[in-house]
Amino acid sequence: MIAKRKAAPKPRSKPSINPLMAKWNGPFAMPPFAKIEARHFKPALDAAFREHKAEIEKIAKNPAKPTFANTIVAFEKSGWQLSRVASVFWNLEGSDSTPEFQEIAREMAPRFAAHETQILLDKRLFKRIDDLNERRNALKLSEEDLRVLERHHLEFVRAGARLSAADKSRVKEINARLATLVTQFMQNVLKDEQSWRLVLDGENDLAGLPDTLKESAERAAADAGFPGKAMITLARSSVEGFLTYSSRRDLREQAFNAWTRRGAHAGETDNRQIVAEAVALRGEYARLMGFASFAEFSLQDTMAKTPGRVDELLRAVWEKAVVRAGEERDALTAEAVSSGDNSEIMPWDWRYYSERVRKAKYDFDESKLQPYLELDQMIRAAFDTASRLFGLKFQERKDLPRYHPEVRVWEVLDKKGAHVGIFMGDYFARPTKRSGAWMSAFRAQHKLGKGQSPIIVNVLNFAKGGEGEPALLSFDDARTLFHEFGHGLHGLLSNVTYPSISGTSVSRDFVELPSQLYEHWLSTAEVLEKHALHYKTGKPMPKVLRQRLAAARNFNQGFATVEYTSSALVDMALYSAETASIADVEGFERVALAQIDMPKEIVMRHRLPHFMHIMSGYAAGYYSYLWSEVMDADAFAAFEETGNVFHPGTAKKLHEFIYSAGNRRDPHAAYVAFRGRPPKIDGLLKKRGLAA
CATH class of the missing domain: 1.10.1370.40 (Neurolysin; domain 3)
Incomplete structure (x- = not known):
């Protein structure tokens, strides 16, 4: 009798390695994008959260007296893995936002907020940083070290480290809810952009469009499954080009309304209540921190410092811009009448007739560029x-x-x-x-x-x-x-x-x-x-x-400045409000615009239901583009004054004090170190063609 041979054991399949958790051995330690899938992020982030918590716990319970090395440097070194994975996730979520990424973002956004809040409200960790800050002048720190210590201390204070236990608990709830709201807001805007398209069929629909815009629209249509047709989308380069060149007023109105109504449609992508709740939560947070409004709280840690200084800049520019926009409107009206169109100029007409006026006034057709x-x-x-x-x-x-x-x-x-x-x-x-x-x-x-x-x-x-x-x-x-x-x-x-x-x-x-x-x-x-x-x-x-x-550089600058500055003024009004809530966001927008006498032919560059800047990092901060513009116009003048826009000595100072310096010094001091003096507003007004 022949004994039966035992079956050979099946080889065990190796568990798949999560590329986000492995060492990145490729060139320059770049993320291994080809290996990364959406499913890898949850386990990688779970592990990274745990690792960072353990690192923070070690710093917080260290029995040794706080030193810059065992507290600040240790804190700076912590969270390396979390930062590495999170940077890949959030970059991909913004640039290739598939449904899978969107689902993960909705789950992870409040977790990130809770994790950060837990760290910044850790009383043991703050006690160590506060102790160092109290002794900072005796620590013999370098200028950079001192700056980092002071920035961390301020970060903890502004996060609520000195609040009562009950208020800290509420801060945690506010931050988690805001993270959810901001994520949903962004995804709603994207969905509205994805769901709208204007299919153009035949030369009549394409009337007025330059060849380059026609070709890109035809390519977009073919990619979307409409061969032989053309398609306008809500990508800015597509819709703004259409509004500028299309001679079909009815189609311009459709495109304009779709562009300006993003986030303001009843249904699952409606952002109006999201804005109202986010503004209310930020106002509550500011009051917990002892400020009358979120604008006051937010601006405390900026160059501007107060809403009053922001308002002063915005109003100075606004008054000149409205006058210029009125002159531009009159020119557009004359152009429309001369072409046989006696209709009142509407917002969807401005870009179209503006381009015609520019072409006539300067013999300049931007499409020729x-x-x-x-x-x-x-x-x-x-x-x-x-x-x-x-x-x-x-x-x-x-x-x-x-x-x-x-x-x-x-x-x-x-x-x-x-x-x-x-x-x-x-x-x-x-x-x-x-x-x-x-x-x-x-x-x-x-x-x-x-x-x-x-x-x-x-x-x-x-x-x-x-x-x-x-x-x-x-x-x-x-x-x-x-x-x-x-x-x-x-x-x-x-x-x-x-x-x-x-x-x-x-x-x-x-x-x-x-x-x-x-x-x-x-x-x-x-x-x-x-x-x-x-x-x-x-x-x-x-x-x-x-x-x-x-x-033609300053042509239509009244329009551009009104479009931008109105958005900045409404942003400041929204976050300066001391009321507990805003029931009607669009109603608030209308009233705020009426108070500044907004020209009816122009709309805000970003209406509140899709104003992504002020729902995320620029809440009470959209003014900052104009604030920075005061500096950028003045800074470029430093090159022009030398007669060489690539002047080596000026470029060297620009590199040293601005581009390479990060946040090593106070921003005002950094600018003065570059320019030799504070910035002047004259360059801004000249750049925009608003100077007298």
């Missing part, structure tokens, strides 16, 4: 400007990981060839991408321990070119590219010791200075002559076209 503003050339222009100012070199690396096939990646080197960081560009609109444009970091620079170099990303929403054609930008698109790259340089050039003060981690009304300042170089002859090349012939933009562009 686009062939000279090809995307690749504008990227080269932004890079070349950085090279001439700061000695940087950009080498495209097609071998490096990226989170989407359309993303491009460059290694950034200094003038000696040493590695500075990684820059990623995500330029095209797609349905899963949040609208707008922004800069973010997958990794921020610091020099603690072994230190780390930055990985910076710019995310934009340009329209793709037609089949086989390059993407051609409007001048506003090109300016946006320069703006976001200015933010990118602020992150790339950062040269600080501590993560908490790295790169763009500066005062909210200072953070826009590097970006808005960088825009100025795009308009210079030095940049346009070299990089504004026709995409077919390679010939430079004709001098006469550049001259017309310069002559």
